[in-house]
Amino acid sequence: MFNILTDELRYSYNNLEIETDFRCVLMYDRIVKNENLNENDKIIEIINLFFPTYDGSVPIQELFDNIKDFIHRGKEIEEGEDDESTPSFDFNVDNELIFSAFLQVYNIDLVEIEYLHWWKFLSLFNGLPEGNKLTWVIGKRLEKIPKQTKYNVSYINNLRKIKEAYSLKKTKKLTLGEQINDIMKMWS
Numbered sequence: 001m002f003n004i005l006t007d008e009l010r011y012s013y014n015n016l017e018i019e020t021d022f023r024c025v026l027m028y029d030r031i032v033k034n035e036n037l038n039e040n041d042k043i044i045e046i047i048n049l050f051f052p053t054y055d056g057s058v059p060i061q062e063l064f065d066n067i068k069d070f071i072h073r074g075k076e077i078e079e080g081e082d083d084e085s086t087p088s089f090d091f092n093v094d095n096e097l098i099f100s101a102f103l104q105v106y107n108i109d110l111v112e113i114e115y116l117h118w119w120k121f122l123s124l125f126n127g128l129p130e131g132n133k134l135t136w137v138i139g140k141r142l143e144k145i146p147k148q149t150k151y152n153v154s155y156i157n158n159l160r161k162i163k164e165a166y167s168l169k170k171t172k173k174l175t176l177g178e179q180i181n182d183i184m185k186m187w188s
Contacts, residue, residue, distance in 0.1 A: 009120075010070060016066075018066065022122075025118045026091050028050070032046075050063070073122070087169075089141075145163075
């Protein structure tokens with residue numbers, strides 16, 4: 001398992017330089033979710049995004065295995081775990097909240113910063129403390145609606161309104177491996 005404090009950050013796989021800026025992974029997320037792109041176009045865009053100097057010397061499946069490894073920082077992810085769920089955040093939907101949280105907590109302007117390695121970004125994201133709008137919204141999305149009593153009717157009504165205002169689409173959550181497998185089916 002990767003340790004941000006002691007292990008070297010990854011910049012290449014199989015002697016191919018990989019694009020490591022956090023924006024690359026966020027763009028990957030947009031490409032995968034883009035219903036206007038066919039699977040073939042997704043494969044091409046994802047390869048060009050992560051491996052702009054790709055020359056065809058490495059099998060495409062191996063490239064996608066490397067992308068999966070990079071995004072998850074070498075951590076093994078069980079395929080199919082947590083398939084059906086209500087997401088607690090979405091990098092694209094919550095982009096302004098993420099931007100403001102990084103600025104508020106770390107004084108990092110994610111628009112102006114020239115480069116931030118994905119693994120550093122993810123460590124900072126996962127370490128965001130309570131006390132900013134993003135963590136508040138995530139907390140409200142995850143909060144269970146309690147059993148109603150005569151004392152909490154107002155609270156429950158308010159919580160329902162908040163949950164509705166900040167809700168994300170409930171979708172079949174595919175793991176990265178499943179996303180890659182779906183995309184790769186076109187090339188098999």
